[in-house]
Amino acid sequence: MLIVVAGLPGSGKSTLALDLGRALSCAVLGVDQAEAAMWRAGVSPSGPTHHAAYLVVGALAAEQLALGHDVIVDAVNGPEPARAQWRDLAAQMGAGLRFIVVDCSDDRIFRDRLKRRVRHIEGYPEPTWEGVLRRRAEFPPWTDARLSVDSVNSRETNLQAALEYLSGAQSRAGH
Numbered sequence: 594m595l596i597v598v599a600g601l602p603g604s605g606k607s608t609l610a611l612d613l614g615r616a617l618s619c620a621v622l623g624v625d626q627a628e629a630a631m632w633r634a635g636v637s638p639s640g641p642t643h644h645a646a647y648l649v650v651g652a653l654a655a656e657q658l659a660l661g662h663d664v665i666v667d668a669v670n671g672p673e674p675a676r677a678q679w680r681d682l683a684a685q686m687g688a689g690l691r692f693i694v695v696d697c698s699d700d701r702i703f704r705d706r707l708k709r710r711v712r713h714i715e716g717y718p719e720p721t722w723e724g725v726l727r728r729r730a731e732f733p734p735w736t737d738a739r740l741s742v743d744s745v746n747s748r749e750t751n752l753q754a755a756l757e758y759l760s761g762a763q764s765r766a767g768h
């Protein structure tokens with residue numbers, strides 16, 4: 594199964610993706626980590642490293658799926674072509690696809706978390722609140738079936754909801 598954890602910068606994707614990775618003992622592949630590694634290697638950030646990072650993660654995810662392993666992708670997935678990449682990959686590999694979209698419904702908490710958060714991705718700039726607002730305004734509505742998760746809820750609550758969704762216990766109709 595290909596599990597894609599998506600949502601705005603700072604919404605709580607990596608937190609849930611890693612909690613799920615621990616619970617399911619499967620690989621978690623982060624697009625930001627792949628892009629930062631390219632920059633550390635000297636690839637210019639002015640090049641298409643963002644797109645390249647999605648392709649790198651897609652290639653690694655394909656190998657996991659070919660092995661019959663579940664894999665979790667951690668990426669914003671704003672533009673529609675990013676989302677289409679995962680639909681196409683799952684179809685190609687004959688794997689199930691589950692989108693889990695994380696948001697934080699309380700802007701005060703969202704902004705405060707973003708300010709305090711320290712990521713350990715060497716060379717990757719921290720997103721700003723202004724950047725989040727800009728991305729939010731551009732974020733196309735989701736059309737795929739998905740689980741929507743609000744990171745105002747506790748990590749435990751969200752992990753449980755995600756595990757239930759993945760096990761099929763919850764309706765997969767988009768909501």
Ligand SMILES: Nc1ncnc2c1ncn2[C@@H]1O[C@H](COP(=O)(O)OP(=O)(O)OP(=O)(O)O)[C@@H](O)[C@H]1O
Pocket residue numbers: 600601602603604605606607608609625669706707709710711720743744745746747748751
């Ligand atoms: N359910 C939660 N309860 C409490 N804190 C949370 C929760 N989810 C996320 N956080 C906190 O919010 C901050 C942002 O979370 P995280 O780094 O997972 O976001 P992200 O969507 O991966 O961001 P980015 O796109 O910038 O990588 C972190 O400090 C994290 O600890």
Ligand SMILES: [Mg+2]
Pocket residue numbers: 606607608625667
């Ligand atoms: Mg992250």
